[in-house]
Amino acid sequence: MNRKKQIIYPKYQEMMEQMGENIKLARKRRKLTTVQLAERADIARSTLYLIEQGNAGVAIGAYFNVLRALGLQEDFLKLAADDVFGRKLQDLELL
Numbered sequence: 001m002n003r004k005k006q007i008i009y010p011k012y013q014e015m016m017e018q019m020g021e022n023i024k025l026a027r028k029r030r031k032l033t034t035v036q037l038a039e040r041a042d043i044a045r046s047t048l049y050l051i052e053q054g055n056a057g058v059a060i061g062a063y064f065n066v067l068r069a070l071g072l073q074e075d076f077l078k079l080a081a082d083d084v085f086g087r088k089l090q091d092l093e094l095l
Helices: 012-028 034-041 043-051 060-069 073-078 083-092
Strands: none
Touching: 012 043, 012 060, 034 043, 034 060, 043 060, 060 073
C-alpha cells in the first residue's frame, strides 16, 4: 500500500512541535526516561522521539498511547471538542 506523505504548513508545524514539547515536558515532570515511557506506551523509543519532535507522520494511535501512559488520555477528548465555527454554521442552517 502506498502511503501519501502528510503535508503540514509551517504555521501549523509549529503547533505540532509545541504539542511534542508539551508531551516531553509532561514526561520530564514525571521523571520518566524515554525508554520507560516508550515501554509503557508500547511503542519504540524512536517513535517517542518523533512524537516529542511533533512529527506529523506518526500514527495518532501512538500519540494516544503516550498520553495514556502519562495519564493524560482525557486530553485526547479535548481535540475538536469546542467547535465554535461548526456550531455557527449549524445555527445558520436553522434560520
